[in-house]
Amino acid sequence: MHRRAKEESSCETNCGAAKNTPMGERKEKPLVKHRHAEQILQALDHYRKEGVFTDVVLMMDGQEFPCHHATLSANSAYFRAMFASGLKAGRQDVVNLQNISASTMGLILDYMHGKDVVIQEDNVEGLLKLSDLLQISKLQEACINFLEDQLHPSNCFSIKKLAENFCVPFLVEKSERLILGSLGEVSRHEEFLDLEARELAKYLAEEQLAVLTEEVVFEVAMRWVRHDASARKGVLRDLLQCVRLPLLDPCYFVEKVEMDELIRASKECLPLLREARKAYVLGTEVGSLWSRPRRFMELAETIVVVGGCNKKGRGKLPFVDMFHPASGQWKPLSTMPGYTKSEFATCTLKNDMYISGGHINSSEVWTLSPKLNTWIKVACLKKGRWRHKMVAAQGKIYAVGGYDSCDRLASVECYDPFYNTWTPVAPLVEAISSAAVASCLGQLYVIGGAVDDSSNTNKVQCYDPATNQWTLLSPAPFSQRCINAVTLNNLIYVVGGLLNKIFCYDPQKDTWSEVAYLPGPLESCGVATCAGKIYILGGRDENGEDTEKVFAFDVATGKVEPQPPLQRCTSYHGCVTVLRHITR
Numbered sequence: 001m002h003r004r005a006k007e008e009s010s011c012e013t014n015c016g017a018a019k020n021t022p023m024g025e026r027k028e029k030p031l032v033k034h035r036h037a038e039q040i041l042q043a044l045d046h047y048r049k050e051g052v053f054t055d056v057v058l059m060m061d062g063q064e065f066p067c068h069h070a071t072l073s074a075n076s077a078y079f080r081a082m083f084a085s086g087l088k089a090g091r092q093d094v095v096n097l098q099n100i101s102a103s104t105m106g107l108i109l110d111y112m113h114g115k116d117v118v119i120q121e122d123n124v125e126g127l128l129k130l131s132d133l134l135q136i137s138k139l140q141e142a143c144i145n146f147l148e149d150q151l152h153p154s155n156c157f158s159i160k161k162l163a164e165n166f167c168v169p170f171l172v173e174k175s176e177r178l179i180l181g182s183l184g185e186v187s188r189h190e191e192f193l194d195l196e197a198r199e200l201a202k203y204l205a206e207e208q209l210a211v212l213t214e215e216v217v218f219e220v221a222m223r224w225v226r227h228d229a230s231a232r233k234g235v236l237r238d239l240l241q242c243v244r245l246p247l248l249d250p251c252y253f254v255e256k257v258e259m260d261e262l263i264r265a266s267k268e269c270l271p272l273l274r275e276a277r278k279a280y281v282l283g284t285e286v287g288s289l290w291s292r293p294r295r296f297m298e299l300a301e302t303i304v305v306v307g308g309c310n311k312k313g314r315g316k317l318p319f320v321d322m323f324h325p326a327s328g329q330w331k332p333l334s335t336m337p338g339y340t341k342s343e344f345a346t347c348t349l350k351n352d353m354y355i356s357g358g359h360i361n362s363s364e365v366w367t368l369s370p371k372l373n374t375w376i377k378v379a380c381l382k383k384g385r386w387r388h389k390m391v392a393a394q395g396k397i398y399a400v401g402g403y404d405s406c407d408r409l410a411s412v413e414c415y416d417p418f419y420n421t422w423t424p425v426a427p428l429v430e431a432i433s434s435a436a437v438a439s440c441l442g443q444l445y446v447i448g449g450a451v452d453d454s455s456n457t458n459k460v461q462c463y464d465p466a467t468n469q470w471t472l473l474s475p476a477p478f479s480q481r482c483i484n485a486v487t488l489n490n491l492i493y494v495v496g497g498l499l500n501k502i503f504c505y506d507p508q509k510d511t512w513s514e515v516a517y518l519p520g521p522l523e524s525c526g527v528a529t530c531a532g533k534i535y536i537l538g539g540r541d542e543n544g545e546d547t548e549k550v551f552a553f554d555v556a557t558g559k560v561e562p563q564p565p566l567q568r569c570t571s572y573h574g575c576v577t578v579l580r581h582i583t584r
Contacts, residue, residue, distance in 0.1 A: 038114055041113050041114035042113070042114065044068060044071055044113055048065075048066060048067060048068065048071070048109070048113065051066045053068065054066035054067060054068055055067075055068060055069050055093075056068070056069055056072070056083075056093060056094075056095060057093060057094045057095070058094075058095050058097060058105065059094050059095065059096045059097065060096070060097045060098075060100045060101075060102050060105060061100070061101065061102035062102075063102040064094075065102075065105060065106070065109060067109065069083050071112055071113070072112070074112075075111075075112040075134075075136060076112075076134040076135060076136055077134075077135035078133060078134040078135045079134065082095075100130060100133075101126050101130075103123075103126075104123065104126035104127060104129075104130050105130065107123065107127065108127070108130055108131070108134065108136070108139070111136075111139055112136075117139070119142060119143060119146045121150065124143050124146055124147060125162060127139065127143050128140060128143040128144070128147075128162065128166060129166075131143060132166050140166075144163075144166075144168055144171060147159050147162065147163070147171060148171055148174065151171075151174060151175060151178060153178065153182055153185045153186040153188075153189055154189040154190075154191065155189075155191060156175045156178045156179050156186060156191070157175075157179070157186075157191045157192065157194075157195065158191060159171065159175050160172055160175035160176065160179070163175060179203060180203065180206055180208050180209050180210055181210045182210070183203060183209060183210075183211065183216070183217075183220055184211065184216050184219075184220060187220040187223050187224070188223075192224065193223075193224060193227045195224065197232070197235040197238065197239070200221070200224055200239065201235075201238055201239055201242050204217055204220070204221055204239060204242035204243065205242040206294075207294055207295055207532070208294070208295055208296070209294050209296070210294075210295075210296040211294060211296065211297065212296075212297060212298050213247075213249075213297065213298070213299075214243065214244050214245075214247035214248050214294075214297075215248060215249070215252055215256075217242075217243050217244070218240075218243045218248065218256070218257065221239040221240065221242070221243060222260070222262075224239070225239065225262060226262070229262060233262055233265075233266065236262060236263065236266050236268070236269060237266060237268035237269050237272065240263070240269055240272055241272060244289075244290055244291065244292070244293075244294075245257070245272065245273075245275075245276035245279070245290070246276055246279035246280065246284055246290060246291040247291060247293060247297075247299065248276075250280050253276060253280070257273070257276075258273060275290075279291060281395065282350075282394055282395030283348075283349050283350035283351070283392065283395060285392075285393075285439060285440070285487060289489065289532075292531070292532065293579065295326070295531065298581050298582060299579055299580070299581055299582070300324060300326065300531075300579070300580065300581075300582045301529075301530045301531055301577055301578075301579060302322050302323060302324045302325075302530070302577070302578055302579070302580045302582075303322070303323045303325070303528045303530050303535055303537070303575060303576070303577055304320060304321070304322050304323075304333065304353060304370075304574075304575070304576050304577075304578055305319075305320070305321045305322075305323065305526060305537060305538075305566065305567075305570065305573055305574070305575055306320050306336065306346055306353070306355060306573060306574035306575070306576070307319070307320070307336050307340065307341070307342065307344065307355075307573055307574060308342060308526075308538070308570040308571055308572050308573025308574070309342050309546065309570065309571050309572045309573075310546065310568065310569060310570070311545070311546045311568075311569040316340035316341055316342050316359075317340060317568070317570065317573070318335040318336045318340045319332070319335060319336075319567065319568070320332070320333040320334060320335055320336060320368070321333065321566075321567050322370075322578075322580065323564075324580075324582060325530050325531060325533075325535065325552070325563065326531065326582075327582070328563075328564045330564075330567055333368070333370075333373055334368065334373050334374060334375055336355070336366075336375070337366050337375040337377070341358035341359055341362060342358060342359045342386075342572045343357075343358060343359045343386040343387050343572050344356060344357050344358030344359075344362070344386065344574065345357055345388050345389050345390035345399060345402075345574070346390060346574030346575070346576050347390040347391050347392050347397060347576060348392060348576045348577065348578055349392040349395070349396075349397055349417060350395075350417075351369075351370065351578055351579050352367050352368065352369050352370075353367065353368045353369075353370070353576050353578060354366070354367050354378075354390060354397060354415075355367075355368075355574060356381055356388075356390055356399055357381060357384065357385045357386050357388055357399070357402065358386050359386045360386060360405055361384035361385065361386065361404055361405055362384055362385075362386065363380040363381040363382075363383065363384035363385075364377065364380055364381075365377070365378050365379060365380060365381060365415070365422075366378065370578045370579070370580050378415075378417075378420055379415070379420045379421055379422055380422070381399055381413055381422055382411075382413055382422050382424060383404070383409065383411055383413065384404065385399070385401075385402035385403065385404055385409055385411075386402055386403055386404075387402050387403040387433040387434045387450075388400060388401050388402025388403070388409070388433065389401065389402075389435060389436070389437035389446075390437075391437050391438060391439045391444060392439060393439040393442060393443070393444055393465060394442055394465050395417075396414050396415060396416055396417075396465070397414070397415040397417070398412060398413070398414050398415075398425070398444055398463075399412065399413045399415070399422070400412050400428070400435070400437050400444070400446055401428055401431065401432045401433055401435060401437075401446065401449065402433050403433040403434075407431070408431040408432055408433045408449075408450065408451060408452065409431055409433070410427040410428040410429075410430070410431035410432075411424065411427050411428075412424070412425050412426065412427060412428060412463070413425070414465075425463075425465075425468055426463070426468045426469060426470055427470075428446065428461055428470060429459070429461050429470050429471075429472055430451065430457060430459055430461065431451065432446065432448075432449030432450060432451060432457060433449060433450045433481070434449055434450050434481040434482045434483070435447060435448050435449025435450075435481070435483065436448055436449070436483040436484050436485035436494050436496070437485060438485040438486060438487045438492045439487060440487045440490060440491075440492055440507050441490060441507060441508070442465070442466075443462055443463060443464050443465070443507070444462065444463040444465075445460060445461070445462055445463075445473075445485070445492055445505070445507065446460070446461040446462075446463070447459075447460050447461075447476055447483070447485055447492070447494055447505070448476055448478065448479060448480050448481065448483055448494075448497070449481055449483075450481035456479040456480055456481050457479055458475040458476045458477070458478060458479040459472060459475055459476075460472065460473040460474060460475060460476055460505070461473075462507075473507075473510050474510045474511065474512065476494070476503070476505070476512060477503065477512050477514075478497065478499060478503070480496070480497025480498070480499060480523075481497060481523075482496050482497055482498075482523040482524045483495065483496035483497040483499075483523070484496050484525065484526070484527040484575075485527070486527045486528060486529050486534060487529070488529045488532070488534060488555060489555070490507070490508065491504055491505065491506055491507075491555075492504070492505040492506075492507065493505075493515070493527075493534055493553075493555075495518070495522065495525060495527050495534075495536050496522060496523050496524065496525050496527075496539065497523055498521040498522065498523045498542055499518075499521060499522075500517055500518045500519075500520055500521045500522075501514050501516070501517055501518065502514070502515050502516040502517075502518065502534070502536075502553055502560075503515070515553075515555070515558060516553050516558055516559075516560050517560070518536065518551065518560060519551070519560070520541060520542070521541065521542050522536065522539035522540065522541060522547075523539060523540050523571075524539055524540050524571045524572045525537060525538055525539025525540075525571070526538055526539070526570075526573050526574065526575030527575060528575040528576060528577045529577055530577055532554075532555070532556070533552045533553060533554050533555070534552070534553040534555065535550060535551070535552050535553075535563065535575075536550070536551045536552075536553065537550045537566060537570075537573075537575055538550070538566050538569065538570040538571055538573060539571050540571040545569075546569040546570060546571045547569055547571075548565040548566040548567075548568060548569045548570065549562065549565055549566075550562070550563040550564065550565055550566060551563060
């Protein structure tokens, strides 16, 4: 493939005679088409080659090019500045140009004198480099257009590099889109195999990678490593860390990953394999990047809204709706099992949704699998409760605190899905109801809540399943009830309690911060993570009115944006995130 570039310097006029000219008006003589400007350029080119009237010599690669100051200056801002500056270089009869190909300069000079220049794969880089240096914009534009036309999975990396070197943002972006959009195909070409490990890792970790399954990402990584296994096995762990192993099919993980000879021989990879096995057996924490589907996968994170109260806060809603934020679509799921209730608790474990308790003093526990869309009753709580919270950690579910119509509860129960049993564990330091509860890094965090009908607490109570002990941490900067919490990227975010702010708690630093403002105060709202954002759904405002509004908080930008509303005004509802296959 090639492209012709030519300096457009000739002028043409239309020929023709005026006919039926009115009396008294002057008749114009016919205009004759001519190519005067082209003839001048041809003459200058002849003079250049014969050394006639030349006044400067360009020297490179040991070759001399006699030229005219005027022609060079008319075509190139670089030469125009040089010859007009009065600098020594502008007064010399000979100008030495370093690191410039004589053959490329020959093509440039032909272009300056009106001749066609054929842009091809073997000369485009040199022409682009020299036209950029000499500031010949038309030729530079022609080179860029040629590269854009040639963009293909076989050359996208080299074209991207050229575009970066010559500051062509749109071509860099277009190359990136091709790489991310067809990495599987790109990886079959030689350019891909020559990538640096750091650049490959950047692409493997990219959220926008357009792959239908995570298996494609793993195979791309291993194709690169096996191309030069002896030299590249040292970076295998870094690449494998970019693969979201919990998203692989379990059978594929066992057969293709764990049994791979290169991976088995790498001690550095063993911790990653152990963590992946643990995720298959125990599930992963909500909001974990390692288990979050990439944007264009068939598998996607969706938000499930369960039950709750209607606009007046009296009627209890049986509806269960699934929301896919990327498409803005809602889909109904199987309604709550046989009855309606409010102020129950919800959570997910290994992509199954659980609800427990509820108004008044219910001890029932049900689970819903997104695949089967059928509710199944499991073992009941030891203690009936409502206004409590549930959270999953280390492959088990914990029902925390709550209210039994008489007292706030300090009791905590642990559910083992393998044995289908609830077992009491160490009680809370302080009995609470309507608190925010989240799991993070394998521990439970209970934040705020009501201690009696009129008083709230700002305590942060932390439970370690390994020691079965509770400890108190730095208090929250608020004392509220009817709040909810969610974990994202090892940080805990709290909303509700008629606060118009979103608070963030860092368990590793034991510190609090305010991260965003909501359009208005809310309580008893739903909160869930999806695709790296935090969604605040429904709730009740300061006037006691329920709302159907939904907002998304982008932790990367700090912005809160409105989203498609709920199907109905809802408060005191459950919200969880589950993975589901999406038809796009």
